[in-house]
Amino acid sequence: MFCFNNISQTMATIPLSWSTHLSQRQPNFVAEPPRLTGDPSKIRRFAVSCNHTNHGRDQKHDRENVENIPGKLDRRNVLLGVGGLYEAASLVLSDSPAIASPVSSPDFTKCTRGTNLNTQKPLDVDCCPPLASGIIEYKLPPVQNMRFRPAAQLAGKEYYAKFEKAIELMKALPADDPRNFMQQANVHCAYCNLTYEQAGDPKQKLQIHNCWHFYPWHRWYLYFYERILGKLIGDPTFGLPFWNWDHPGGMVMPEPFTKKDSSLYDARRNKTHLPPVLLDLAYSAKSPTKPSKILPNNLTVMYGEMVRNVKKIDDFYGEKYVTGTAPNPGPGTVERGSHIAAHAWTGEATPSGEDMGNFYSTGRDVIFYAHHANVDRLWTIWRGLRGTKPKDYTEADWLEADFLFYDENAQLVRVRVKDTLENEKMGYVYQEVDLPWLQNRPTPRVKKSKVAATSGAPAAETVFPLKLDKVVKVLVTRPKKSRSKNDKEKEEELLVIEGIEVDTAKFVRFDVFVNDEEDKADELDKAEYAGCFSQIPHKNSINVKTRIRLGLTELLEDLGSEDDEKILVSLVPKDGGDDISIGGIKIIYV
Structure with missing residues (x-):
């Protein structure tokens, strides 16, 4: 949370000019900073303690809607973007020591290679994106051609030939094209490797993992990745495959990804985990699972992550993350479990785990997108299992959070969490397969143990x-x-x-x-x-x-x-x- 205990001191910490080092590297693009949105005349004041904690959601008063409380500011009407902090601060000079707001789009001009925050040594990776001349507020287009995402183990040769061609064309794009394969991989790197400052609180780094933005951010990421591939091959119905690792028939690495002459191949994978080895959803290199236990363990893991441990939506999505929140407040069940296991199991058998086994490089392996398509599919399934129970947050701190992506036309666009809630409205559906874990409620080894x-x-x-x-x-x-x-x-x-x-x-x-x-x-x-x-x-x-x-x-x-x-x-x-x-x-x- 950003505290205005000393406005003049706070203002002194905000740089008055935009960084230009990236414009020299990518001369074809110039960034436009995100701006404060909303009608300032409608913004009201409210008091918030600077002693706020990241884990206050267990208390019922944290759920109260402050919109109509006299003397309080509806924080959902304040979206702090880079360049909007001065204006926002001027509105709250009296009785408002702090502002809580949705996380906002990062300022691409302030993306840096940076330094390791623990060792203070320069990082040897640059995942900063190209800069753009303008940002468009993205509106979901009408669905004219529904995209179909098949289970990876069930998709045929014709599909994979199309997929391989699309990836080849993506890799062949100019290096400074934001749709290029490495540039797309860098999108994930930039949003997860503490590359950006938080808009509204430059003291905090932006991180979209281990919090309630994990699912919507990755849904947008796959959405544009898929549309780029579809445009490259001229197929508006093209959909990414999903690595169906929650089903026994899909727990091996999909065969087409293992062919060395394919654009889907990545040399930085664990060579001991090629087919027919089963993916271990409780994977740890130092504590390997007996092969005979992998399948039953996997089904139990999935039941726990999708049914037993997610009676409350907080536990599926992860902890609240707003402007001023420190990185990694708390992951949801799938994110910290099967999702991480599949990353680690697939990545190179080294401490760094490249490519899939390290967040900065994971987008360099095409199987990442099939893996996350399954994670996204599980989000859709979980929402369906909720029935009439609350499926999503209603707070604008979640719904109005926004991010920046390049679309299939290389246009920089701003998107919001609220537009991700229904995958059909985003124009894609998943192939239906059985859910063997759904009826796999585990039994105790010892009943009524003492x-x-x-x-x-x-x-x-x-x-x-x-x-x-x-x-x-x-x-x-x-x-x-x-x-x-x-x-x-x-x-x-x-x-x-x-x-x-x-x-x-x-x-x-x-x-x-x-x-x-x-x-x-x-x-x-x-x-x-x-x-x-x-x-x-x-x-x-x-x-x-x-x-x-x-x-x-x-x-x-x-x-x-x-x-x-x-x-x-x-x-x-x-x-x-x-x-x-x-x-x-x-x-x-x-």
Whole structure:
């Protein structure tokens, strides 16, 4: 959050001129800075504490709509863009110490190679985009030709011939064309590698991962990538394939991507994971899964990420991220689990994990787009599973967030989250396949276990903070027990693991188990498995502090532990435990 405790001092920190170093590199493009939108006469004042935390959404008052409260500013009417900060500040000089607003489009002229934020050494990668002469507010065109996205394992030779040709043409575009293959790969790099300042708070870097913008940003990214490919081959119905790794028939790397003479091939993949090896959705190089356990584990992982742990929309999408929020407030279930595992499993078998195994380079592997097409498909499926329950946030802090992309005509456009909610309205649909994980509710190894009462483990509040360099078992007290069906419908019981401090340059993973007696860390196909935290490396290194929430209501029902006063929680480091610190564990009800 950006605090105006000293307006004159704040203004002194804002540069008065635009950086021009990129215009020398790309003379055909000149950037136009995003501007403040909305009618200033309608902006009202409100008071916000500068002591705001990133994780306040467990409290009901954080959900209050302040639009009609006297003396308060509807923060949803204020969109801080680069160049609009002076105007916005002038509106709130009296009783407004801070502004919360949706994240806004970055200023491309301030994109830099930058320095590693931990080591302060120059980065050896430049993912800054070309600059443009103007920005157009993008409006979704009428759907005249619906694009069809097939399951990668079911698409035929004719489809792949078309796909390969499209990628060949993309790679053949001039190097400074924003639609060029490497330029498109750099789009992901720039938005995820802490390359941009946040518009409205230059002290914070922009990061669209590990927060509630993960799904909509990547949907826009694939949307334009797909339209570029379609235009190059003259096919308005062309759709990207989805790597169907949530289905047993699609859990191997799609064969067409492994042919060395194909434009879909990438040499920087793990050579030991070529077909017929199954993708491990709990992958860790240091703690490999037994081949016989990969399939049942994968189905359990998918059930947990799509059903068990996402009763609340926050847990599927990830933590709130607005102007002033530090990077990585908290990832959703799929993002931190199967999504990360597929990246790490596919990438080069080195600590840096290139290409798919490192966020800065992942867009250089064509399979990235098939992988994320499946992630996007899972978003569509999850929304369908919600029925009449809330499917999306209604806050403008989410809906009005905007980003910049180049469209199929090399035009720089501004897009908003609110236009991503229905994939059909964006002009594409997915091939329907079975969902074997949907009915794969895991069963417990031990029903009504007494392990919490007999383990002798210490109370959680006496242990943390600590480094996760070994398995940690703690007892966590449940504030409420023996909850009725009505209680469970009103409130979800959640295990919160907070203060997870990691260096973004490292691959890390740990798994979480509840009342587990067997201690078989590679067996996840059981009700005792609660979930995981993982991340793949970033090129830019920064220490972040984040958290995860794991659903307990259904899990405790399955374990027969609803009447227990305490539960035994096991944190099992799978990779990079020396680089993980945990601040605490607690149970909440939301």
